[in-house]
Amino acid sequence: MSDKKITEVEKTGLSRRGFLGATAVTGATLAAGAATVGTSMMSRETLAATDKSALKAHVGPAELDEYYGVWSGGQSGEVRIVGLPSMRELMRIPVFNRCSATGWGHTNESKAILGKSAHLENGDTHHPQASMTDGRYDGRYAFIQDKANTRVARIRLDVMKCDKVTTIPHVQAIHGLHLQRVPSTKLVFACGEFIAPYPNDGKLIDKLDEAEHFTMYSALDAETMEVAWQVIVDGNLDNTSTCFSGKYAVATCYNSEMAFDLAGQMRNERDWLTIFNIPRIEEEVKAGRFITLADSKVPVLDGRKKNGKNTTFTRYVPVPKNPHGAHTSPDGKYFFANGKLSPTVTVIAIDRLDDLFNDKFADEREVVVAEPELGLGPLHTTFDGRGNAYSSLFIDSQVVKWNIEDAIRHYNGEDVNYIRQKVDVHYQPGHLKASLAETRDADGKWLVVLSKFSKDRFLPTGPLRAENDQLFDISGEEMKLVHDGPAFAEPHDIVIIRRDQIQTKRVWDRDDPFFAGALAQAKADGVNLESENKVIRDGNKVRVYMTSIAPAFGLSEFSVNEGDEVTVTVTNLDQIEDLSHGFCVVNHGVSMEISPRQTSSITFIASKPGSHYYYCTWFCHALHMEMAGRMLVRPKA
Template identity: 65%
Template sequence: MINPKDKNLPEIDTQDSQASEHVKLSRRLFLGGGAALVGAGAAGLGGSLLTANVQAAGNSNAAHINVGPGELDEYYGFWSGGHSGEVRILGLPSMRELMRIPVFNVDSATGWGLTNESKAVLGENAPLGGDCHHPHMSMTDGQYDGKYVFINDKANSRVARIRGDIMKTDKITTIPNTQAIHGLRVQKVPYTKYIFANAEFRIPHPNNGLAMDAIDKYYTLFSAVNAETMEVDWQVIVDGNLDNTDADYTGKYAFSTCYNAEGAVDLAGSMRDERDHLVIFNIERIEAAVKAGNFQTLGDSKVPVVNGRKGSDLTAYVPVPKNPHGINTAPGGKYAVANGKLSPTVTVFELAKFDALFDGSIKPRDTVVAEVELGLGPLHTAFDNRGNAYTTLFIDSQICKWDVEKAIRAYKGEKVNYILQKLDVHYQPGHNHTTMGETRDADGKYLISLCKFSKDRFLQCGPLHAENDQLIDISGDEMKLLHDGPTYAEPHDCMIVHRSKVKTAKLYKRDDPTFAGTVAMAKADGVTLETDNKVIRDGNKVRVYMTSVAPSYGMDQFSVKQGDEVTVIVTNLDQIEDVTHGFCMVNHGAQMEISPQQTASITFKADRPGVHWYYCNWFCHALHMEMRGRMLVEPA
């Protein structure tokens, strides 16, 4: 395999007709994996392929990302954990990992998936794990409001909500009638009423095994999840496989890239045609149809389902080059960009033309104001606050910086260089994001490239390699690479939020809804959680209530009988931030976090007689090791 870092690669001084006059170009050689993809999609690439690139900038600007002792990062980065099923919080520009939020996974540190409170959120799907792809924060008037972060689970067709004040998952919804929730975005204006969720895979309805070969009757659905209730308000049937989605800055439209217009169930069939489409959803019309009762229901679900297939007045289908992937709206709300994947082009839409499209006064392709070549494998586009776009080129392993208005002028025939710079990244980038770039507040400081491969960038740890996140300075005329960072288990996507938008609690409030069910149970038992340390026996069900104040529990021993189902409820009475306690019952698979002023509970079976110690497993005090107690299990 050719090493793309080889310093002996021949350089060329000739300039591509669409490259900047001020950059030096080098010959671009494909990575092995990229070449295979080119071969698979060659029929759809067409035209002249851009092969020039700009050499990656050195790390001379690394000092810009230094965040010294006692200093705070300027931004929160919310990273999807991919198939780990979690969300991670990083600080930018330091790229330090600050916290992990378990969502669809089991996390023994916090007890997520083990405690009764977390099991109530996870519901029946607790043991399934997850595949997180797209984290997005709720908005008000196109600006982040810090209230919620939403994340999808492609593996098990779910959407989860994380509270922004405590950074804990509080709701998970399984989307009915679907398989593989992939693209996810929030409604931006006037506020986040809906989370828009794409189901990628087409299935027969009903999917009962009786029509599995009726491929022409397969379809998938676009869903609108209510951000407050986390119920699905409505769904739309579409043609093709839905990929990514986004929304405009008027609150009137959402739109999704859609591949496999051919309706195939095999790889070759899904790449046969030269064009697929962008599906535009008219939210006002869909809501009116549902209100008027013009919908159906599918299977056991009561969710209203409307017909948005080709020919419907609820949707519009705009042809775009084959197998489009990302769809990204520019901060000003004037344009959105669909990324070609199997075409070297991106398609620029003028969103103000969508009204005329639905009025019938223009044709679908009239909404397109540019379709320009950038390079091989464009997947996602991010934006700064100066009219520039940054597109990941998966096969070229580059970020392409380009001027949107110049691209539109070039599409109209004017001879103008719209490509400003190409920066090598390592390797094969998927998503990229700029600071605040998905909101009206885009500030154009940093860009993150989430690279799918690291290859030779870090110490090897066996056959499974880390992936690579790269931080890039975009504040000046040229992109400059600042930082490489290894990352684990496919951080598919991220979002970057200024710290002023995030307001977290230092302590839990005693009436927090996350432990409302446990409070109700205590009330039924006649227990005051803040003061009582007692054991409630109900046949073979035993509930042990105890408080904790560093460095001791309110109860240093309790007795049960062999075979009892034991529920331990701990209330942390400490009022100092960062004095978190834990509870771990040795050899029983029971452990959990109890943060200051929080109540948490866990249930297990006392199936072995004898002495069993419990202890605090979150460091809390100089006498932390002494914070312990005994469960005495009497033989049956």
């Protein structure tokens, strides 16, 4: 008899696919009726069609992708740029994390951008969005939130660098993020997720049950990145979306019970979608009908529903329990609230919201025009611009394609099947996004599905494994899987932008505000950064200015004293694109990138007497290894 170990799969006859779907099968009767379309088997014809789709997704050597994908980096704290449809990772943009390759979090420029939060070394990015004009991407900015440390950041898309970071007051954990689409992105909206006591200064720790708790919906000025206003709401805010008129924003809300334990947060039958009337909020702020809290000057409005009475600027539409994703169809007609714990997605007609805010409905649910049953665990929805929606089913490990107008007809009593197709994904999908689906230009070509588990898809890497991003061709009647690949640290969401909508710089402009601080200091020191290599002493502060041009630094050595605060400012004089230099001091934790025509600076303490090499970290020349110099640190007397 063989000693081969008999696995649970062998004993039960279940594949890993089947095992993961067991829960879904058990609960399938809960989502009967219109949601019972099964997954079709892969026929030879289907496989042949998939092969053709895979050829469409192929991007050959030296060919360029059609789209930029802006990926969140999850708990890595970064943002990633991925080409579509090749799914090749092109760049990692450090935002809330530290990066030794670029020096982000170490250079003076990055510390100035991070501001008072520069000491925080982690981040948790979830929901990237890109700036728009008239509901179309304009290539100016991407925005990303930090759930871990309650921040929002802006990324300049012309240089793919973060240039602003704002800490949001009064709330904890920014989760959902969205922005105004028209006439242009003037406001960025952020959901504070967790309710917290006010004031949260520790004085209420022994009587938290008596303390008032709340969270807020915040709006930031997209240009200044200052918080423009905040609205106190009922419950925990989750995800958010906006309409195409600039008038309404919505946010899914869970924990309507205002509880702090799991059981308590599950008591109510329903939670809600909170709807914000932006012009009315701005009227209140302009009229001075707001409060301020603590030492913040941010206008705060109370948008809670009290004693059954609504405010003029918020409404709460009941939806099934613990809704998650909030989305807007590219035709601007509907908001969507994904059920998560319900097999449904709630569809709300935006053209009914004026009547809702004018109190013409006896029931807030009169704005609901459909609530299709799709399967178990609908988390997020995206769109192809042809009237179809695509929803991720977390528990079923599937994506379901469904027709919006047919779902509305079904809700009105017609016997019509709104589900077009279901496909398996691997495994437990969260976010998904179709090409240009956040804009009027949704083109229905590609769908990216971000799954939380990869299980058996890739080589095992120990207990911590890669996750799985999958690419589907959705240009035809059926979704066809054409690529999957590993992803690290839980990418939550993406936006997909056509490549012609982003114009990146090939080299830096010398007067770029990104390194304005270094330029100002050099001007004060009377140093011409493009021609001078100089050491300036100011007591125990030493400022070292040097140029770099492959394969040499402008200074082959400089001297300082033990304990000096040293600031090294390097200007890359190379004007050839893709010829970056780096500056690293051995054994000092000092490293930074200096791309063509860029100036970078970094400050550190010369704490170790002796001779210490600095060298170029980015391979720039055949004599790259020789591009080095010495920092001579004289010991204290």
